[in-house]
Amino acid sequence: xxxxxxxxxxxxxxxxxxxxxxDGACDFCRYCIARWRHVxxxxxxxxxxxxxxxxxxxxxxxxxxxxxxxxxxxxTVLSGAAAVCxxxxxxxxxxxxxxxxxxxxxxxxxxxxxxxxxSFFSAVTRKFWKDRKDTERT
Numbered sequence: 001x002x003x004x005x006x007x008x009x010x011x012x013x014x015x016x017x018x019x020x021x022x023d024g025a026c027d028f029c030r031y032c033i034a035r036w037r038h039v040x041x042x043x044x045x046x047x048x049x050x051x052x053x054x055x056x057x058x059x060x061x062x063x064x065x066x067x068x069x070x071x072x073x074x075x076t077v078l079s080g081a082a083a084v085c086x087x088x089x090x091x092x093x094x095x096x097x098x099x100x101x102x103x104x105x106x107x108x109x110x111x112x113x114x115x116x117x118x119s120f121f122s123a124v125t126r127k128f129w130k131d132r133k134d135t136e137r138t
Contacts, residue, residue: 015045015071015073016045016073017043017044017045017073018043018044018045018070018071018072018073018086018087019044019045019046019047019052019070019071020033020036020044020045020046020047020068020069020070020071020083020087021046021047021048021049021052021053021056021059021064021068021069021070021071022046022047022048022049022068023048023049023050023064023065023068023118024048024049024050024051025048025050026118026122027122027125027126028114028118028121028122028124028125029068029118029122031125033046036087036088039088040087040088040089043089044070044087049061049064049065049069056069056071056077058077059077063079066079066080066115067079067080067083067111067112067115068080068083068084068087069083070082070083070084070086070087072086080108080111080112080115081097081104081107081108081110081111082097082104082108084111085097085107
């Protein structure tokens with residue numbers, strides 16, 4: 001895993017490619033990010049909010065703590081399920097999120113449930129994936 005310290009400096013005036021900001025202290029979050037890296041390839045950067053939050057004063061600390069933040073090169077910020085749907089770049093999922101009645105609220109509700117219970121999901125992650133290298137802190 002490339003340390004976010006080696007990434008370009010990000011700011012609200014533009015970034016070279018989309019950036020997904022997550023909670024680096026959360027085992028479950030790190031596991032998800034490791035999986036998402038395989039899906040998104042090199043299309044986006046990833047960084048824990050603990051390392052880059054100061055570069056994004058437009059995003060409140062409480063927002064970083066509540067959900068992932070997806071910052072687009074033009075400065076647009078998406079969070080929660082919307083961020084995940086856009087980050088994956090899956091046109092079908094994104095189309096459903098944007099067009100199917102009830103899909104966006106449902107995915108946001110599921111996202112909020114998981115986010116509010118991260119300690120539980122972190123414990124499950126540690127129990128079942130404790131030997132996996134992709135959940136280790138770097």
